[in-house]
Amino acid sequence: MKRKTQKTAYLFLFPSLMGTAVFVLIPFVDVIRRSFLKAVGNTFVGLANYKDVLANQAFQEAVRNTARFLGVCLPLLLAVSFGTALMLYRLPAAKAFFQTVFLLPMAVPVASLVVFWKIIFHGNGFLNEILAIFWIQGKEWMSTDAAFGILVFSYIWKNLGYDIVLWIAALSGIGEEQYEAARVSGAGPWECFRYITLPQMKPGLVMIGVLSFVNAFRVFREAYLIAGDYPHESIYMLQHLFNNWFTKLDIQKMSAGAVMMAAAVSLFLCLLERWNEKQPADEDNRT
């Protein structure tokens, strides 16, 4: 009986597992192997490829920029979306309407958006026209440091609604009776927020953080469409670097780079998971 369920489960799983193995898992193992080999002749070169990549100036620059981008935009998005969710959560009317409006950017294809971004941030663009009213000299925004800010803005614009939905789901998980009990014993709105709401947001925070992290890598689309292969140095990120390695078909560098990136992402996830497990507040949320 038991063995039969095992078999059924694997039968259901089989097509997906096969495809994943053929298209992702086995090729990735091959990439790990290649990352230790020389381009020509397949001789074993140990960590030479890794050293190459790590010493590569473009790589260092891209890692710095990617880390800086994640470091700025993740906390910012989490904070802004949490704030908005708090406002939306108890709204007496039009809650669904606002949620729809905030989610709308998710449905707007990046390619459609590019024209609009150009109109705003071009040297003769909208932003400069507005600044000109206040006698401020504008500039070609996308080819200055401001490119970084524009990218952060597009990321937040695009992902705000997604995160708001997640926060509201987390907020709705808190039973109303907890607030009532606190209010009866004389707690004000701030105490309620500080001692009831915040502690119970921790597991939510981790998951929302992970999903926002995943989505952060998609910002390459905006960056690429607005600024091309070699954008302003402040937004030259790992995705650009991989793309340029790819154009040169530098398989060795790409392999070593991909392995390191996979390791970094996995490590980040494990650390987060560990931190999350340690939180006592998590206990009652686990199913």
Added chain:
Amino acid sequence: MRQRKYIPVYIALGMAGLLMALPVLMMVCNSVMGGQELKEAYGAVLGDGAGRLSARLLPVYPTLQPYVELLLDSPDFFVMFWNSVKQVFAILLGQMAVGTLAAWAFARYEFRGRKILFLTYMILMVMPFQVTMVSSYLVLSRLSLLDSHLSLILPGIFSTFPVFIMEKFFRGIPGEVFEAAKVDGAGELTSFLRIGIPLGSPGIISAMLLSFLEYWNAMEAPMTFLKTKAKMPLSLYLPEITADQMSASFTASVIMMLPAVLGFLWGREYLQKGIEASGLKE
């Protein structure tokens, strides 16, 4: 009386909401501007750089001419639009077939290796495209699939994200339903088809909607695996429309946006549920 304290909140939300919706509004309005008017308004940015920008939200002389021009006179646009449609729907159909089965296995059965496999699927879900870019390229070239529609479709079908979403929904189906079915003598496959699919359909719909938005917007994969222009999806073609087709570029943007926005409005609640499911811990 109690409503009054919400007024500042509404004002703040209203302003933020306007900012969110502005690009969409502006694009739709501009897409019904005639060529001459667009040139006057945006020539400074999108054209040869002479003159000044005079952006306006509402066209003075609205016209559907840009739409007619784009739909009738640009064969390229048509080809790419159909490329997008083909690629996206092939992926969605495949995901529906393969993904529901896998999600069902994860949700309904305790089997050896379940935990490690599910973890693998989750890790694959969060990996950025760039990590698997080389490996995908190598395997696609070995299978001589590069530069074909299949080079996008096949890897897309085996994306693990929909599996993850649908698993949450299948898991939410109460166990008693299956007990009852078992008593009636339903086999494993029957209970999947007769109970799992109908009761899990909100999950399937929301996963498909999220996938649709993702692949309609695809850029990295087509950029990497396609060479021939005639196979490119709309998402890559659109940015290439240059200044001399200014009105076309707005119109094309709107046409590209339309299926996504309509799908979004139609399935807003599913989408919301899907997003909530993506946030659930296992």
